[in-house]
Amino acid sequence: MARRADFQTAVDQFSNWRWRLNNLYWITDKSGRRVRFEMNWTQMTFFEEMHYLNVLLKARQLGLSVWLFQVLPGRVRMIGYFEHTGTGMDGMLDELERRGAEHGYVYGVHNMPHDIKVREWTRGGMTRIEVMLREVKARGLGTVRKIERAYVHDRINGTRRILAKIEFDQAGCIQGIKCLRNYRKDWDEDLSVFRDAPLHNWASHGADAFGGLAIIFTGLAPEPLKPEPKRLPTLQTTTFNDFVAATPAYSERV
16 A cells, blocks of 8 residues: 555656756756755746746837836746847847747737837838838737826836836846846036936947836736646545545435
8 A cells, every 4th residue: 555655746746847846957056066956936837837028128319228028916026137139120129039039938029119109211211110010920929008208207107106116136136136226316516406307328228128018017917827737645644634535425315
């Protein structure tokens, strides 16, 4: 009986991908020691929940600032940030495609800034949104939506309101977090007062792109998550109540 229970336990464990990943693999840590691999919070999130990703972009003269995020019930999880310069929209899409292949991302909506309707004369007069729609469709990268223009103070106030509902992946968003922390008012030396407009520097690009999320936040719908797989009961995990519930009930007339 004991051997059968041990065998069933082994079958249950090897059938569970979480148990396999956290028990069967060994890696070398930063200090050179051989340790058993255990998934961290970010890796668990990728395996369990990262199926539909949204991208928030801000175009600028020298490049694009891109936030990658996932909408969950009651909160938004920021999982990546990067800035792309030099090769325009094509280079940015190449980077999104590369990340999708590397991490298994499935992109949902690319939220683009209001100036996406500007025409690209090097593309035969097509607007940027027309170019983007054509490219993401050809590459299978989701769809495109334009964010309505908003005053800078509305974006800032909106960002303050939603910050409590935002989760950041520290590793994937390190540069974007630096942008948010260094986004500040511009000081007028002559008048000794702060100007109405924020300081325009390296940090403002990522912060402005994040402000676009605040504008569309109320219209974001939670994305579908995989249901938690139900584990088979074992002798070690079965409670008395589970045993009673699983016992067939019979009735007969006397």
